[in-house]
Amino acid sequence: MDDRTVEFIFNETGAGYTAERLIMKTRIAPAATYQALADEATALIAAGKTSDDQEWTDLATKIAEFRPDVLLASGPYTYSLEDIGDSYMTLHWQPNSIYSGSVQFGEIRLWQGETESTTPLVLNGDIAWATNVYPPATQQAFVDAGIRLVNVPLGYGAALLMQHDTYPFNIKEVRQAMAYAIDRDENAFFTNGFGATGTEYMAGVLDTMVSTLLDADSIAKLNHYDFDVDRAAELMETAGFTRDADGKWVDAEGKRISVEYKAPAEFADFPRRQHQRCRTANEFGFDITLRAIPWQQTAEDIRQGNFQLSVWSWAGGNPLASRQFFGPIQRFNYVGLSDGQKGMNFPMEFEYNGEMINLDALINDVSSGFDRDAQAQRAGRVALILNDLMPFIPLNIISAAQPFNESILTGAPADGDPLYAAPLDDAWMLKLLLEGVVRPAGS
Structure with missing residues (x-):
């Protein structure tokens, strides 16, 4: 080993591909900036401290609050605090990266904003490439303006959270019953055409990863919950509900299922699908009231458990089953939240088929080791539990038509290139930008 080489040694039953993926995705951090914090962490490990100990909590807080005066970047661009504004930040080329000689831009501006705020910036040329999910009408406006659309999977979709x-x-x-009562294909069309x-x-x-991540026996046992209001009605009756004179489901005491559905107001694709979802559920016999609130408040209310129904993403662009299972059953549930936050509050320890299980532990263990067959069987077991208990309803899987303005940029491959199969977590643009393939138009 030398000063520029790091060796990782895995045992057969350890984290395996999960750790390997984490190593590849973890950004290099300069020792000159972070060595003291790393030394503190090393000392806690040597002392046998765990995440349950106050010392780790204190160190995590210290790291979160740490603000270095100067950014020592390993990439070809850097920035200072003066480069960060309310709407965008500016990156400046620096010479000390292995990619500094290949990138073709001296400065890059990164805009922050949802679809409504970025749409005019794309149309007027301030933004040359964007990752927002634009509704069909906006996509058509881009095409009419001569802006190319690059279709890529996002690696996630919308889920109904309870x-x-x-x-x-x-x-x-x-x-x-709710899973059967929602027409997911129609909902997907309302989401993003x-x-x-x-x-x-x-x-x-993700559906595209099922055959890769799960074993064949488990796949064959999965219930697809195809749109079937008759089957949904049977399940409601099994649960002790009947319909009243207005066609609404009521329990044995005559109480209707009257709940509020909180949804983010700013996501341009959300209003249509939320109204469709509420409409179909209400036609089936629920009594759901839609309430649009700021997206930051939506996420916070979900974390706090301050909701009845809501919506957020499920799965993720990670190729490992354990990380796809993470959202939302761990991400927005008490096991993955700060103390005092309960989120969905779906119990993760319970009796299932005559056996006490810890679903949180099962998910964490899914991608351990390097035996892919064993991983597929563990993932299949978790998938069948989620498929049966339906703690959340995975509604759709979203792809994005990313605007790429060829009057400003050039170098994007032709449609159908394998690079476009990578989800947003491994964005095609980053690779081509670093390699100098994406460059100013006309260069």
């Missing part, structure tokens, strides 16, 4: 302290979402049959597809396998991992 707060499990809210009656009757603590009843499995009611959750299953032909840029979204209704979820097929309902397995907690």
